[in-house]
Amino acid sequence: MSKMQYPAKFFTLTVFSFLLASVLSGCAGPKQNADGCCWIKMFNGKNLDGWTVKIKGYELNDNFNDTFRVEDGLLKVSYDKYDKFSGQFGHIFYKDEFSNYILRLEYRFVGDQVPNGPGWAFRNSGVMIHGQSPESMAKDQNFPVSIEVQTLGGNGTDERSTGNLCTPGTNVVYDGKLDKRHCINSASKTYHGDQWVTLEIEVRGNEIIKHKINGEMAMQYETPQLDPRDGYAKKLIKGDDLMLSGGSISLQAESHPVEYRNIELLPLSK
Numbered sequence: 001m002s003k004m005q006y007p008a009k010f011f012t013l014t015v016f017s018f019l020l021a022s023v024l025s026g027c028a029g030p031k032q033n034a035d036g037c038c039w040i041k042m043f044n045g046k047n048l049d050g051w052t053v054k055i056k057g058y059e060l061n062d063n064f065n066d067t068f069r070v071e072d073g074l075l076k077v078s079y080d081k082y083d084k085f086s087g088q089f090g091h092i093f094y095k096d097e098f099s100n101y102i103l104r105l106e107y108r109f110v111g112d113q114v115p116n117g118p119g120w121a122f123r124n125s126g127v128m129i130h131g132q133s134p135e136s137m138a139k140d141q142n143f144p145v146s147i148e149v150q151t152l153g154g155n156g157t158d159e160r161s162t163g164n165l166c167t168p169g170t171n172v173v174y175d176g177k178l179d180k181r182h183c184i185n186s187a188s189k190t191y192h193g194d195q196w197v198t199l200e201i202e203v204r205g206n207e208i209i210k211h212k213i214n215g216e217m218a219m220q221y222e223t224p225q226l227d228p229r230d231g232y233a234k235k236l237i238k239g240d241d242l243m244l245s246g247g248s249i250s251l252q253a254e255s256h257p258v259e260y261r262n263i264e265l266l267p268l269s270k
Helices: 008-025
Strands: 051-055 068-071 074-077 090-094 100-109 124-131 147-152 164-166 170-174 177-179 197-204 208-213 216-226 248-253 258-267
Touching (some): 074 248, 147 197, 164 216, 248 258
Antiparallel strands (some): 051 090, 068 074, 090 248, 124 147, 147 164, 170 177
16 A cells, blocks of 8 residues: 655645644643643642631631732742741642642742741741642641652751651652651652752652652652541541542641742543
């Protein structure tokens, strides 16, 4: 059978149409992966469209004291309207849930911790993945059941890793065995002051999760799962299946001001 021949004019029009579609969709060149998927810009730099706020002690979308806000193109966690911190742990959830992806963002800690903030929360925040939905959280629940990629800033003197793992209502397999510790430190460097730090999280469903800080591997683990010892997690268990393969993504507010920018996600094939 002979090969089908296309007129040069048809070929030129087809290539032009493809390039135009790629440019208009913002998926040309390095923004596209091998599967043809494009980076999703999760934060538009203008407002909190596409995000849902949940603060402990308050109803869904009650953004108490304007804790989460957008200023100067940044998504900020701010406490200038607080007299003191009284356990109002907060999270802001992206509108969609994901399973296989790379999440990339930049963060920095700024200013002083709000009065009465817990000592452990100094320059402490996190990105919650594989989480429960904000609608399923109890009004007085501190943190969503999730895998927390903990972000920490240095105090100017001591070593303090970032990109750590914490597990509110969950467990993981780490170093080949089920690890029930609440937090596990990464191998990252310490980042003092108000410098921007790039966090990248590669998530492969119920398989491997990797944390990178400024392009360097910080840690990895696998088999994220619900912890039946946790009361909130118990309500999410269906039958005897503990495994987590996806869920919500949220950013944390724990009493220290923090800023985010360039929040984007690349979906991956399973």
